[in-house]
Amino acid sequence: MNTTEKKNAILEAFHTRHATKSFDPSKKISDDDFHFILETARLSPSSLGYEPWKFLIVQNTELREKLKKVSFGAQGQLSTASHFVIILAKSNARTDSDYVQSLMTDTKKVPSETLLQMNQAYRNFQENDLNLFENDRALFDWASKQTYIALGNMLTAAAQIGIDSCPIEGFNYEKVNEILDREGLLEDRSYQASVMAAFGYRIDEPSRVKSRREYDSVIQWIK
Template identity: 40%
Template sequence: MYYNPFYSEIFMNKQDILNAYSFRHACKVYDPSKKISDEDLRFILETGRQSPTSFGLEPMQLVVVKNEEMLKFIGENCWGVGTKATDASDLVLILARKGKTLQEGTAHFTKMFREIKGVDDTIFNAYTNFFKQFRTSDFDLNTERAFDDWAARQTFIALGNMMTSAAMIGIDSTALEGFPMEKMSAYLAEKGVLNREEFNLVAMAAFGYRLEDPKRPQTRRPFDEVVSFVR
């Protein structure tokens, strides 16, 4: 369903939104007896799917791990994950397309503009030239590492949105980067989960319900220290 941004019924109370941000914290211990409903999980994943990405290229792939053996391996081999892999209701792998698969002329680039966006020849050619300039000159994505890092940054928009939407319906989350990249990538490739020719594993996220409240309130730098205005 398409929502017109001017429809007042989709607007939310600002304080309710800020309350969700205050509620969210990096959950350390999950209650293994509490599970997220299929409806709520799909809602969280949908906010990730609908997240914006540069040029609308959607380089992210979200993989929900349900396999118990795999969850156990991840928990035992990732120092920053541990029991979250098995105690949280759901563990999501965040994959990012390799830069080389996003380049103008690739199958994914063409699909996104031709099939998904449905643009005509004129618009497609314009986007092709525009992205080439952006890639080679404006953002200097001329090395494999630079291009891959740019793609990975797009996926963190989806990750942040999923954690926020989860908090808004009372579900806890943890963004996870504490894992040996090469070891986990090799394991996931061996299990047929990760195509290393096309994707990189960039992060994980746990979702579920906290076993206990945080021992201290959320801390952040003051607004005026973080935000400045140029007038």
């Protein structure tokens, strides 16, 4: 496949993707295909490379039913999706947190002398440029924004291999967090729910043709 063919295939995936409200419950995504989707999430970029996320794949029917009661935007998806994902965001991804320091030394293998310089620069970025230390919500919201990068990559990757999906924000965040916390899934509240996504195969074609604002109304070149 040459470059033009690749671009056309990608754009075709964007044109055919839609927010699927109900899936065919008899059709399941293969383990290999869903692992591919999860890898695009895991390999996604994040601000400062902090990877402030965790991906819960909720296949347990009892837990899905509990979530359905507090997730108005996932009524059809929770009952029918082949795979249902809750993306968690790190509650505290401060530069000086144990999480970040462990990530930098143990995972990214940053040398100690380099890490010292990075810590100073990144703390200034978080504290002064973005004002993230004003309250805990600011830090969570910053981490939550990173999860949407991974979410977008998952939706696009799924569409490119013929798998349907739906991003979901329609849920009561406090009640969902309470449910997940009772299940022991938030690691002592070091994570919180950020966004959900359902994956599977559409049972019906969308009733409306996809429409978007025109190119010139959303894109402005500054020369």
